[in-house]
Amino acid sequence: MAPPDLPLLERDREKAVLSAVIGELRSGRPALVTVTGQPGLGQNELLRWAAGQAKDGGVHVLSARATPAEHELRYGVVAQLLTPEDRDMASRLFVAPQRPGGLPGLNHLLTACRDRPTLLVVHDVQWLDPASLRWLEALARRLPRAPVALLTSTTGTAIDRPEWSVGTPLTGLASTIELALPPLTASGVAAAVRAVCGPADAAFTEYLAETTRGVPAVVHEVLHRFTRAGRAPRAEHVEHLRALTAEVVGDHAARALSELRDPVAVDVLRALAVCGDLLDFPLVCTLVGPHPVPEARLRAALGASGLLTTRGGSPSGHDAVVRARILEEMPAADRADLYARAARLAQRVAVADQGIAELLLRARPVGAPWAVDTLRRGFAAALRSGRRDRATAYLTRALDEPLRAEERGRVELQLASVQMVTAPVAAERRLHGLIRSADTRAGLRSQAVDLCILGGDTRAARLAQPAAPGTLGTAAAARAPDDAVPRAERVGDAVKPSASRDRAVSGAATASGGTAPDPASRNDFGHHLGNTGSADNDAIVSERHELIALLRVARFLRHDETCLDVHPAPALPEHSHSPAVAGVRAWEHAVAGVHLETSRRLARAAFAPDPGGRPPLVTPRLFACRALLLTDDGDEAEAHLATLLNEAHRQRAAIAIAHVLAVRADLHIRHGRPDAAARDLAAAEAELPLTRLHPLFVPYWASLNLVADLLNGRADRAREVASRPVPSLAEECATTAYLLFARGVLARSEDDPHRARAHFRACGRWMLHYGCVNPAVLPWRSLAAESAHALGDDEEALRLAREELRLAARWGTRSALGRAELSLAVVCGENRAEHFRAAVATLSESPARTAYTRAVLELASAESAEAGRRTALTLASRRSPTADGAAPGAHAGSTQGPPAPAGRSPGWGAPAPHGAAPHLRQRPPAGWPALSPAEHETALLAARGLGNREIAATLSVTTRAVELRLSGVYRKLRIRGREELRALSHGPEGG
Missing domain, CATH: 3.40.50.300 (P-loop containing nucleotide triphosphate hydrolases)
Incomplete structure (x- = not known):
């Protein structure tokens, strides 16, 4: 009152x-x-x-x-x-x-x-x-x-x-x-606040009107309690107001419940509190059982109590506070039984899955198959609406039902895939239990280890390993992996480790790498399929092979083999029909930079169905996609990533979705699509927030964000990402090399060759420490060579560039070879144009569009500089001939100007030969500094004679964008078309 x-x-x-x-x-x-x-x-x-x-x-x-x-x-x-x-x-x-x-x-x-x-x-x-x-x-x-x-x-x-x-x-x-009498309006509630508390904020009165529903008795009591607490009616005190309102509403509900004398009405009221709006009033009455009270009298008694509202002529439940007060007086067993009976009735009348799942959350186990199916469908619906906490509650409740061992394992695996994002510690504990107890035939142990690795838990693979390391695989498992890669050589300031320390770095979402098997001692996957024995078809052997592959991945991510109680990771089995083994082996070949065709064939075999019908694993297939990236089969890798993404969406595995998107972002960056990479990275962070990301993967994700921001012209955001601290564990994993490389790229874009070379050297040391030799993974040698060239250390620059060219030629892809040729052309002092032409020819047939665009621009700059030198020599020979008629600049001992600085956008302003007249040296047009980088690149390509379509294909933009850029170039340079642009670019006398 x-x-x-x-x-x-x-x-x-x-x-x-x-x-x-x-x-x-x-x-x-x-x-x-x-x-x-x-x-x-x-x-x-x-x-x-x-x-x-x-x-x-x-x-x-x-x-x-x-x-x-x-x-x-x-x-x-x-x-x-x-x-x-x-x-x-x-x-x-x-x-x-x-x-x-x-x-x-x-x-x-x-x-x-x-x-x-x-x-x-x-x-x-x-x-x-x-x-x-x-x-x-x-x-x-x-x-x-x-x-x-x-x-x-x-x-x-x-x-x-x-x-x-x-x-x-x-x-x-x-x-x-x-x-x-109607409830108070919003203005009436505001008047009550002014009468009791004085002037109030609009947010305060709005919240009070909403939570009290304008009931004067509740409004007045809440305001009196709020005033006694000594608080002012301000927006910052809304939380205190919320607590007071819940308390007052609950007190009113308890008082009304105590005045309800009819036991049948009390039972119906409790049934309504359980069912809410899921069931009609006559169906709710059936939960109470047979009783002599007419339905009309029950409606009247419940309406008079004030505990329920009337909606559509039938009583309807109030808010959660009132429902809790109605049900809290019931014994727990009776309440759970009422929920179970309500769930059975809702299932019989075909209520929506979400509603039945909500009833089952508080019900005792019903022991029927439909309960687990309903909870799993409710789990999927909750994930679709973004309610991960509710989804995990549904599956946790499903585990209370009697389940077969295999079905229980699948539910736990599905639950852990969501908890990897919401509660990773609980997920790891659940998966460890599954690894210890799961049945081999269902493939649950391998899937649990696979999920643990996606979550950054490298201990799970060791947990699945038997005590004796040689029992995991075949005879090859007992052999140490020390004969996998030949002994390395010293490169620059970084020393490659010997084969006893072979390691690899990953760029996949699991961001790991591996060592390549000795080609003389191992055959490819196709040969293994032809020699598969009957034992390989056994589920135990198949699981062992999968666990060996996952154990190799765990070893790549974080090395702990120096510990006395940790056995060395066994080598991959010689003869296996497991797609997981094929995927990991393809990556090991790729990071070692040997056997291109074998790596490609193994990567494709990783996506073949398992002969034994075992479910496919995510991590080995991500390795296979990364291997296809390194073999220049990006379109094929993108198709497989799309398949992985669809599969992860069907399974509602947020952590797998995030890692697949991260790998696809890497693909977009390598193929010159930074805008698409930024979209994939944003989608990945929506699935797996950075605060939930395991430290082992932080450097890789940070490197992708940094490079994407830099390529998209957001240098401030790139600098922010580079300066962001990383967890201590992230500095001890394989992905550290990626962040070091990205920081070097940022320093290079800021014209800081000292810092850039330091980062590239550190990246190289880290990659060689993990046994990653292939320059297709990260071209740190070429960029370190260009930084050394900018600092005047031509000896180191040539050594690194030639080393990268040798390794790229051994690997054999167009992308790696073209990038190596491009860097060699930048740092060499002779025949630069010829080297640039070779790089353009090689990169034109590769998916590395960013490198190809740079090669074209560098070639245009080199050709422009050569034309300027030829023009200067010709004019000089006409004006001041020597006694024998030779031009002074034509002697072999004449000095030439330095080459264009590496890493910068080439253009006008290349120095003319020494001794040339000042008015003959090339100078940029008056409006050239006003051009944007995009206009700069477009202008150089147009001056070189490329059409709009060719420029658009080279820069990966639309033809309309090329037209708009050229219009801006003409306006800023105050010229009328391509002819004048070519004249400006060719210098005096058309040189």
Whole structure:
């Protein structure tokens, strides 16, 4: 009830009606007024106000109040009304025998009312005892003959409306009025806040109106408690207001529940609290079981309680606070049983899976197959809506049902794939248990280890390894992997380790690498398939081979073989039909830079179905995709990545989705599509936030973000990524080389060759430490050579460039060879144009479009410089010939200008030969500094004679973009077309 010391807000209309009724009563006109509404809307407060107004106007007032405690007390309300007139009336009513048709005291009251107008006020008529109700109905029939007004309040609905209500024939000529009180509006709630607390923020009043639903009693009590806490009604105190509102609403619900006396109504109320809006009211009543109470009476009792609202003519549940208060008094076992019965009923009537799953969350195990199926469908629906916490709750509940061992393992695996993002520690613990106990035939152990590696847990592969390392595979497993790669040589300032320390670095989402098997001692995967024995078809052998492959991956990620209690990782089995072994072996060949065709064939075999029908693993296939990237089969790798992505989406494996997207971003960067790479990286971070990313993968993701931002022209963001600290564990893993390389690229773009060379050298040392020799993985040698060339260390530059060219030629892909030729052309002092032409020819048939564009620009710059030198020599020979007619600059000993700086966009301004006249040296046009880098590149290609379509294909842009860039070039250079652009680029006399 609303506190009496507060005004009746937004009740002016009702007060005007009651004032008019009291005025007419003084003139002898009877009336019947019913004030109705949900509990807490202020009905009784309004009746008290009317009684006070009537007393002030000289009207005789008799009042009574019905309560649930006196519902069975005969004439309880009549006794309250008549006791002021006759003190002995109560005792006579309670002890007098009940006679049919008896209405004690009614005639005496009507006789007394003829001399003075009387107002009868009855509060809460929904709790009237039957005798008092019959007495008041008889009074209503006699009202036209006496100056009496009956003013009542009720919280009942239209179904249990008394017979004197509007539209009934009982009232005769008496005025019959029903006042339905609405909740407070937003302005009414704001007025209440001002009256109790003073001026308030709009956010505060809006939240109060929403949570209290405008019920005055709740609003006033919340505000009084809030004021007693000494807080101001400001937006920053909304959290405190939320707690107070929940407490007050819960108290009101508990009070209303204690007043509900009918046990059947209480049971139905609890069933409604369980089912909410899932089931219709008649179906909810069936959960209670057979009972004699009519449905209409149940609706009336529940509506009068105020605990439920009416929606569409049927009772409907309130918010979570009220439902919790309704159910908290039940024993836990009874509550779980009620939820289970409700779930069974909802399943029989085909309620939506989400609703049934919510019921099953709180139900005891039902022991039926449909329960697990429903929870798994609810899990998928929750993931689609982004509710990962709810999805994990559904699968956790599914594990409480009786399940077969294989089905239980699959549910745990599915649950762990989501918990890898939300609760990685719990996921690892669950997967470790699955690895220890799973059945070999189902492939669950391998899938659990695969998922652990995606989450960064490298211990899981060791956990699956038997005590003796040689028992994992065939005879080849007992052989140490020390004969895999030939002993390395010293390159630059980095030393390659010997074969006893062969290691590899990864660029896949698992970001790991491997050592290549000795080609003389091992055959390719196709040969293995032809020599497969019957033992390889056994599930135990297949699992062992998969675990060996995953163990190699774990070893690549983080080396712990120096520990005394850790056995060395066994070599991959010689003869295996496992696609997982093929994928890892393809990557090991690729990072070692040997056997291109074998690596390509093994990578393709990694995507073949397993002969034994075992489910495919994610990590080996990611390795295979990375191997295809290094073999210049990017389109094929992209198709396989799309397949992996669709598969991960079907399985709702967020961590697999994120890693596949990261690998695809790497592919886009290598193929000159940085905008697509940025989109994939953003999508990957949406699936797996960086705060949840395992430290082992932080350097790789950071490197991808850094390079993508740099290529997209967001240098500030790239610098921010480069300066971001990484966890300590991230500095000890294979992916560290990627971040070092990316930082070197950033330093190179900032014209800081000292820092760039330091980063590239560190990257090289780290990669060689892991046995990664192939320059196709990261071309650190070529970029370190260009940095050394910029610093004047031509000896080191040539040594590194030639080393990269030798290794790229051994590997044999166009991308690696073309990049090596390009770097050699940059650092060499002779025949630069010829070297650039060779690089352009090689890269034109490779997917490395960024390197190809740079090679074309460098070639244009070199050709422009050569043309300028030829022109200068020709003019010099005409003006100052020597005695024998030779030009001074034509002697072999003449000095030439330095080559264009490496790493910069070539253009006008290449130095002319020494001795040339100042006016003959090339200078950029007046508007050249105003050109953007994109316009700069487009202008050089157009000056070289390429058409718009060719320029668009070279720069990977649209033809329209080329047209717009050329228009900007013409405007800034103040020229009219390509002819003038060519004239500017060729220098004097068309040189």
